[in-house]
Every structure is written in structure tokens, then in C-alpha cells.
Amino acid sequence: MTAQHEKLADQFRLSLDADELENCMRCGFCLPACPTFVETGLEAASPRGRIALMKAVVHGALQPDDGFAAQMDLCLGCRACEPACPSDVRYGRLIEQTRDVLASHAPQSGRSELLRAVFLRGLFPHTRRMRMLGRLLGMYQGIGLADRVRASGLLRVLPRHMQDMERILPRATGRGVAQACRQAGIPNRTERSGGAQMLVLPPVGERVGRVGLFRGCIMDVLFTETNVNTVRLLRESGFEVVIPEAQVCCGALHGHAGELAGARELAQRNVAVFAAAQVDYVATNAGGCGAFLKEYDHLLQQAPHASEASEFAGRVLDVSELLVDHGRPLEMRADAEMETVTYQDSCHLRNVMGVKRQPRALLESMPGVTYCELPGADHCCGSAGIYNLTQPGMASDILTHKMDDVRATGAQVVVTTNPGCQLQMRLGVEREGDPGQSAVHLVDLLAQRVAFHDS
Amino acid sequence: MFDPSIREELVSIVGPKHFLDDATNLMSYSYDATPVVQSLPDGVIFPATTEDVAKIVRVCASHAIPIVARGAGSNLCGGTVPVAGGLVIAMGRMNRLIEIDQENLTATIQPGLNTKEFHTRVEQAGLFYPPDPSSMVICTMGGNIALGAGGLRGLKYGTTKDYVLGLEAVLANGEVIRTGGKLVKDVAGYDLTRLLVGSAGTLAIITEATVKLIPQAPFRRALIAMYRSLDEAARTVSRIVAAKITPCTLEFMDQATTRVVENFAHIGLPVDARAILAIEQDGEEASVQRDLAAIEEICREQGAFAVRVAKTPEEGAQVMEARRSALSALARLRPTTILEDATVPRSEVAAMVLEIERIAAKFDVRISTFGHAGDGNLHPTATTDARDADELHRVEQAFEEIFWTAVELGGTITGEHGVGLVKAPYLEWKVGHAGVEIMQGIKRAFDPQNILNPGKIFAETRKRVVVQQ
Ligand SMILES: Cc1cc2nc3c(=O)[nH]c(=O)nc-3n(C[C@H](O)[C@H](O)[C@H](O)COP(=O)(O)OP(=O)(O)OC[C@H]3O[C@@H](n4cnc5c(N)ncnc54)[C@H](O)[C@@H]3O)c2cc1C
Ligand code: SF4
Ligand code: SF4
Numbered sequence: 001m002t003a004q005h006e007k008l009a010d011q012f013r014l015s016l017d018a019d020e021l022e023n024c025m026r027c028g029f030c031l032p033a034c035p036t037f038v039e040t041g042l043e044a045a046s047p048r049g050r051i052a053l054m055k056a057v058v059h060g061a062l063q064p065d066d067g068f069a070a071q072m073d074l075c076l077g078c079r080a081c082e083p084a085c086p087s088d089v090r091y092g093r094l095i096e097q098t099r100d101v102l103a104s105h106a107p108q109s110g111r112s113e114l115l116r117a118v119f120l121r122g123l124f125p126h127t128r129r130m131r132m133l134g135r136l137l138g139m140y141q142g143i144g145l146a147d148r149v150r151a152s153g154l155l156r157v158l159p160r161h162m163q164d165m166e167r168i169l170p171r172a173t174g175r176g177v178a179q180a181c182r183q184a185g186i187p188n189r190t191e192r193s194g195g196a197q198m199l200v201l202p203p204v205g206e207r208v209g210r211v212g213l214f215r216g217c218i219m220d221v222l223f224t225e226t227n228v229n230t231v232r233l234l235r236e237s238g239f240e241v242v243i244p245e246a247q248v249c250c251g252a253l254h255g256h257a258g259e260l261a262g263a264r265e266l267a268q269r270n271v272a273v274f275a276a277a278q279v280d281y282v283a284t285n286a287g288g289c290g291a292f293l294k295e296y297d298h299l300l301q302q303a304p305h306a307s308e309a310s311e312f313a314g315r316v317l318d319v320s321e322l323l324v325d326h327g328r329p330l331e332m333r334a335d336a337e338m339e340t341v342t343y344q345d346s347c348h349l350r351n352v353m354g355v356k357r358q359p360r361a362l363l364e365s366m367p368g369v370t371y372c373e374l375p376g377a378d379h380c381c382g383s384a385g386i387y388n389l390t391q392p393g394m395a396s397d398i399l400t401h402k403m404d405d406v407r408a409t410g411a412q413v414v415v416t417t418n419p420g421c422q423l424q425m426r427l428g429v430e431r432e433g434d435p436g437q438s439a440v441h442l443v444d445l446l447a448q449r450v451a452f453h454d455s
Numbered sequence: 456m457f458d459p460s461i462r463e464e465l466v467s468i469v470g471p472k473h474f475l476d477d478a479t480n481l482m483s484y485s486y487d488a489t490p491v492v493q494s495l496p497d498g499v500i501f502p503a504t505t506e507d508v509a510k511i512v513r514v515c516a517s518h519a520i521p522i523v524a525r526g527a528g529s530n531l532c533g534g535t536v537p538v539a540g541g542l543v544i545a546m547g548r549m550n551r552l553i554e555i556d557q558e559n560l561t562a563t564i565q566p567g568l569n570t571k572e573f574h575t576r577v578e579q580a581g582l583f584y585p586p587d588p589s590s591m592v593i594c595t596m597g598g599n600i601a602l603g604a605g606g607l608r609g610l611k612y613g614t615t616k617d618y619v620l621g622l623e624a625v626l627a628n629g630e631v632i633r634t635g636g637k638l639v640k641d642v643a644g645y646d647l648t649r650l651l652v653g654s655a656g657t658l659a660i661i662t663e664a665t666v667k668l669i670p671q672a673p674f675r676r677a678l679i680a681m682y683r684s685l686d687e688a689a690r691t692v693s694r695i696v697a698a699k700i701t702p703c704t705l706e707f708m709d710q711a712t713t714r715v716v717e718n719f720a721h722i723g724l725p726v727d728a729r730a731i732l733a734i735e736q737d738g739e740e741a742s743v744q745r746d747l748a749a750i751e752e753i754c755r756e757q758g759a760f761a762v763r764v765a766k767t768p769e770e771g772a773q774v775m776e777a778r779r780s781a782l783s784a785l786a787r788l789r790p791t792t793i794l795e796d797a798t799v800p801r802s803e804v805a806a807m808v809l810e811i812e813r814i815a816a817k818f819d820v821r822i823s824t825f826g827h828a829g830d831g832n833l834h835p836t837a838t839t840d841a842r843d844a845d846e847l848h849r850v851e852q853a854f855e856e857i858f859w860t861a862v863e864l865g866g867t868i869t870g871e872h873g874v875g876l877v878k879a880p881y882l883e884w885k886v887g888h889a890g891v892e893i894m895q896g897i898k899r900a901f902d903p904q905n906i907l908n909p910g911k912i913f914a915e916t917r918k919r920v921v922v923q924q
Binding site: 022029 | 475477478479480482483484485486487488489490501527528529545547548569571590592593715716718719780781782783784786787790791792840841842
């Protein structure tokens, strides 16, 4: 073993949870749940395989070389292997610990390091910079520059998958949900607690609870409308909605990319901000963020305020859970148009937050909507955070198979519950969908079909 | 590592994408579902056709390279662990369902086809293929045939060996043979089909199989009986058999097993019972109802404190599905699960269950028992930690005594998981010296160079250590 690999292997021995590795009894029940195994048929690209490789590294039987790192990178982090595992192996922790070690020791490939530097360290942690980016993107799209750039072929110098992404990005804004709510004329007031400022939007009718909105950094720039619709639906269902100004990115992309220290820092800030807001629940509308927030207790278990973190984690719910299980039932418009819809689970919403019933219940409750279950809805669509940027080949193969399944349902609308999934499904629809097909967030579809009592 | 020229020959058969020999991939084909055993191959190859397999075997034969055929690597006997290194032939690309023949009620498949997928396709065609190993979500038909896999329906419908009608296989010299066919009767010479079923890749590489299908039963219903003692549950099993009722499934789970399975599946299993039986019957509705009523009565007679009859066939399916996760779910208790499948005549199930309890106490190890009680096939499972050498040794001693007890009760050391690597030292206990010799003769006739899965089935026989008490 080379000296560098030796050092890295030592780090793995320190960082990987030996008990969790031992808990995998290699039954293989997780194999059919794993998209990268299904695509490749390779044991090394399966959860059982990856765990065996980690264990081999820890035991000194395998060098943590490029081949090893490649298999770890190929994992989507979708965690479909966890609910499939009868032994309750928490694979998500193992892959996170592995990536943390790889990220801190091994030189990243040029492109993926650039992506990390730009997105993870330069952008996501900084709300202002995200807004700025949003405004720039919005301008670029708004003044027709986007079309001209496309026409000029300038985009052809970008790798194919980046060009694809550019085409399906929604109109970005730099406003953010709080400002957009004010502009939309939704009743609001400003509260202050311990120097922190938050926008409070009163419920429609009797109050059933107080909810802090976790706005999400990508959500808030690229999907401001979805955030506004989330606020409207929660209010309609009886929740008082609080948007704390000082909240930051959830840290999921950092965590999944192996930047755990960065993730912890963001987590601590969010825990403090929402504690000050004194809310009953923290609402998310992005499965990826929600799942990460829900695991703050694990992320911060060695940190100074561990108990606050687990209290926070206990309050995190997806917007669909709040609407179905905690709020007043929504009244649907009877005159909405007829549509066949299908639903692609957000991996983290389903596998980590355990939410699969509520989004389906909402879809089935809409007059005019024929709901058709998507075969393999529990299989990742290939979006997986920035996976579609770092592993374009695999992401694209997975998406192609996903679109075959979508076609079989005959649905015009593919509903998702996470911005990454929504972009990926848009890409799928754009690339190989039928004309007139679209991909929308559950919240946006609901907003079209709910009979709001507060116009 | 293979010599570059051998590597070249192998790559030229399947193309560079389907031959792997980098450290990461070799490591991932060094194990299967068997605890503790692991060994690296020198290469892994993914053939697409019988012709590919024949060519690969010829290359290996000419260089005396060990060959290990591999399905999904879900076996529990070390069957796919390449103990002598060599080449792993992974059958994953040969996974087609070639045909379902509605006129002859047969299906012809390639070995890499997933068992569950096969079941689904057969059922869509309105037919039924009974062998249903608990691992069917992952395992392959080839692996099932090579190990003669059983399952939850063995009691009434038999196991894989009762369904294989014909095989295509590549011999150790690269020649291709066909045995049997779409035939109900066939006595032309030795029954090579039966011989290859359960041969664990030591006699030939199976490349195609024709299996028998049967009509689907029109009605099925399950019940769960709950007991305050293992003994009562086990006695019920013998009583049902003695009453000449043959349910399609009769599964036994002790309390520890029931609890972990419920923790995984959340279907409302009775976690307070010391033992449960999950029983299913299929057939014409009237006769199923009659059998279930009789079974319920026997359960109560033998001390069941509650009997719950499923309302729908789906409810029963859910229970059996949950039961299939038992082995893996037991790993929730301790990191390592070592499971055996000592099998006894059905009349001895109660005696065996008690013996297992006694032996576990004697060696101070934790053994949970579940299994296909209706056919006498129990799965005593030690929950332990491979990192504790002393405890592991006691587990080994306990299992030796369990094997011995099973054989003394007229049973066998393995009912369905196969001898493979881990039970090779005990084979002689069951089949005797002459039995091992004749089997070795057969092995030599098929594979004179001993390149097909070497190290499996045959080993130095373990001396029975008699502990004076
Ligand atoms: C949780 C769990 C539950 C299980 N439950 C059951 C059960 O209820 N009943 C039961 O019988 N078993 C059970 N098993 C054991 C195992 O799943 C079966 O033995 C299954 O048949 C193995 O199939 P596989 O495709 O994984 O084969 P593998 O494990 O890949 O191979 C098994 C053996 O077959 C040989 N082989 C594979 N393919 C070929 C081929 N094409 N030609 C020649 N030889 C070949 C291999 O060399 C090896 O010796 C269980 C295992 C697990 C992990
Ligand atoms: S299902 Fe769980 S125990 Fe089984 S191989 Fe996968 S991770 Fe390991
Ligand atoms: S997280 Fe997803 S891609 Fe990664 S091993 Fe688990 S199932 Fe496979």
C-alpha cells in the first residue's frame, strides 16, 4: 500500500462506524432496491458491495484507491437500501463518513473539485450570494439573453449535461419567499426575538399550529413561487407561518459531498434560529432538505447543543404531512381540469423521512385528477443533489429508464416533492417525454386546485 | 492475477467491459451471504451466451484455473467464495425467461434470472412455480437449481429438485450437454438432471433450464397461531402432519425472531407470544376452509392462546413476506448471524426444538429458531459477534452438537442451504464414508482436474468431539 493510501486507510479506521459495518450480514436484500446496482449489475455498485469495500479498507484488505473512490462516488445517496434492509443497517451514515474522509484526503478530480468550491463553499452557505445569483440568472433569462446565448451556440462549449440543465432551469428570482409574500399582498407582520427578525403570516380561520417555513436555498431562488404556494396552503390549512430571516442552507449538499464540518456549522445556526422562532413544526417542501434537517440529531450528536438539535429534528415535517395529518382538510375546487398524474417519490422524503402515504393521499383527493402509481416510483430519478452534474452518464441512464416507466402510466403530469427531482424530471420530459407533458411540484399542483378562502 | 496472455484470451471472449480484475471488483466477488468466509478471485467474467461459457471453461481447463459460477451470491454455505482463487463466472447477463410453454406447462429460463421476477412472470401467465426460497427477491434460478433450494412451500409442493425437468450445462472440458426435456417421463440412462440439481457448481455450469409449472390454486388463506411455549408450537406441527393435513406452508418463529421481524415489517405480529406458527393452505375454497378449521382446532388443543385467521389472501402474503426477512432481521440483535438448517423427520420437530434450546444453554450462546417447521427444516440461528473469537468457538461447538443431534434423530446436516464450504467437514456424518467416496468418484468423472468450484462439498471430515459430562 502506498504511504498516501496508508494514511487514508488509517483515517477510515478512525471515522467509519465499525459496528454499523459489522451489522451488514450480506443477505443482499438491498440489491434490487439500488439503482446503481440495477443499472450495472455489478456487486461493487450495490449497497452490500460498497459496505464490503468499506469494511475491506478498514481491515486493510483493500487500498482506498481510485477504483474504491469511484464506487463511492457512483452511489446516489438515495438511501433506498435502508428501508429494504431487514438488519437495519444505516448505510447513509457509512457513505457520509466515507465521503467525509475521501473529501478531506484524496485529491478530487478537477471538475468535481471546481463544482464543490463554487457550489458548496462559495454559494450555498451564503443567502445573499444565492439571491444575487438568482437575480443575475433571472436577468439573463428575462431580457432574452438566454435565447440569444442559446442561439449563438455559446452553450455548446458547456458539457452536454450542463447545457441540458440550463434549458430546464426555471425563471430565477432574487426576491425570496418573504419578499414575494409581501408583494403578493398576503397579510403579514414582522416579529423580533433575540435580535432576529422574522416574517409572520397569520392563518386563515382558526389557528391549528405555528409552523416555521424552512425555505431552502435553491428552492428560494429557483422556486420562489413554490415557497409562496407552500405558505398559502399552510395558512389555508390553519397554520400560522413564520419565516425566520436568519435561517441558512440546510447543509445537505455539503453532508452528502463529504463536507461534514461545513454542514455542522450550518446546522447549528438553523437549530438556534428556529428555536428562537418558537414554532410547533418546521415545514419543508424539499425532501432532500427535510431529510437532512431530520437527521440533525445525528449530525450534531457530539456538538455542544445536541439536545436542542434532536428537539429541532423532531419538529421537522414535510408540508404534505402537515396538510394531511395535522392541518384542517383543504377544500378542492370542483371545476379544475381533468388530468392524469403520476408521482415520483423524492428518495429522501420516502427513505429517510418515511413519507409516502401523504403525497399520494393529496393527489387522490383532487377532483378531476386520475392518479396512476408510477412503477418504480421508489427508485431514484438520478438527480440526487449534484449527482447529475458529477455523474452525468449514470444519471442519464437512470433517467432514461425512469421515462420509460412514466410513459407506461400515460400520465400528463409528473409530480415530485423536491426541487432536484423536479428539475431532473423536467429534463426527462424535455428530452424524451410526450408533448404537453410536464413535471410539477406537488405544492404547485395543489395551489392550482385548492379553493382558497383568502384570495 | 492472471497471466497477461490468459487475461487476453478471456477478454477476447466477452470484450473488455465484461471482464474485471481490478482490486475493487475482485473484493466485491470474494464473499456471499455466508458469515466469516471470504477469499479473493483472480478475475470476474460476465458471459452472455452458452457459447461464451463454453469458451471460458475451455480456457480455464487448458490452464487448470478454478471456476466459480455465481448467481446472486445469496447462498449461506460459502458456495461462491473462491477459496482457491481463479475465475468467477457471474451469470447476471444470462437472465432471460426464454419461454413459458402453456401446452406443456413448462418454462425455460437462463440461470441468471431472478427468482422473484420469474414467479411474477409465471403468475401473470396464470401458472404457478412453487419453490420460493426466502431470498427470492435477490437469488437466481441458477443458484436455486445449483443448491436445490427449498422454501416456504416445500411441505406440500416439494423443492426445486421436484421441478427441474431438463438442463443445458457446460462440462469441465467445455463440452455442452443437454439433459431431460419437456418430459414428464424419461428414463434414458442415469438421471443427470437430478444429479446436477444441488451439485453447487462442482460438476458443471448450468446455462439453461426447463422447469415444471403447475396450475394456480383458486383459493388461499393463512392463519397465525400464538403459543406460550416453544414446545406447544412444535407439538402442533407433528399433530397437524399426523392428522393427514398438508398445508402449503407451516412456518415456525420463536419470540426473538417474531420481535425483530415485526420491528422491520410493522404488520402487527404478536410480539408477546413465546412462539408462533404461520400456516397457509391453498386449493379449492371449501377444502381450504375445512383444513383451516381442523388446523385451528389442533392449534387450540395443543395450547395456542390465540389463533388469528387472515381476512384476505394479501394479508397472508404479507405475513409470509415478513417471515422471509427473519434471518436478516435477526442481525438487529447482534452483528453476526450464523444460521444452520438442520432438518429432521417431521415427527421429530418438537424433540429437535427442545434439543436446540438445551444445546444453546449448554454452550452459553444465544440461538433463535425459526424455520419451515412443517417439513422438519429448522433454522437455528446464533446471534453473535464475529469479533469475539471465544464466543464464535462456542457457537461452532453448539452447531456441531446440533448437527449430530439432527443426524441421530434421523435427519440431515442441511435441508436446503447446501454443504458448500462450511458444512463440508460434516458431510460424512450424514452420508458415511462410503457415501463420500462414491460422491468423490462422481466428482472425478465429471471434473478430473478439479477446477469446478474446488474446496466445496468435500473436506477433511470433522472428528466428533465427545464432551464428557
Ligand atoms: C436471508 C436469506 C434467506 C434464505 N432463505 C432460503 C430458503 O428459504 N431456502 C433456501 O433453499 N435457501 C435460502 N437461502 C439461501 C440462498 O438464497 C439459496 O441457496 C439460493 O438458491 C442461492 O441463489 P443465488 O442465485 O444467490 O446463488 P449463489 O449464492 O450465487 O450460488 C449458489 C451456488 O450455486 C452455484 N451456482 C450458481 N449459479 C450456477 C450456475 N449457473 N451453474 C452452476 N452452479 C451455479 C454457485 O457456485 C454456488 O455454489 C437464503 C439466503 C438468505 C441470505
Ligand atoms: S440488506 Fe442490509 S444486511 Fe442485507 S446486504 Fe444489504 S445492507 Fe447488508
Ligand atoms: S444510497 Fe442509493 S445508490 Fe447508494 S447504495 Fe443505497 S440504494 Fe444504492
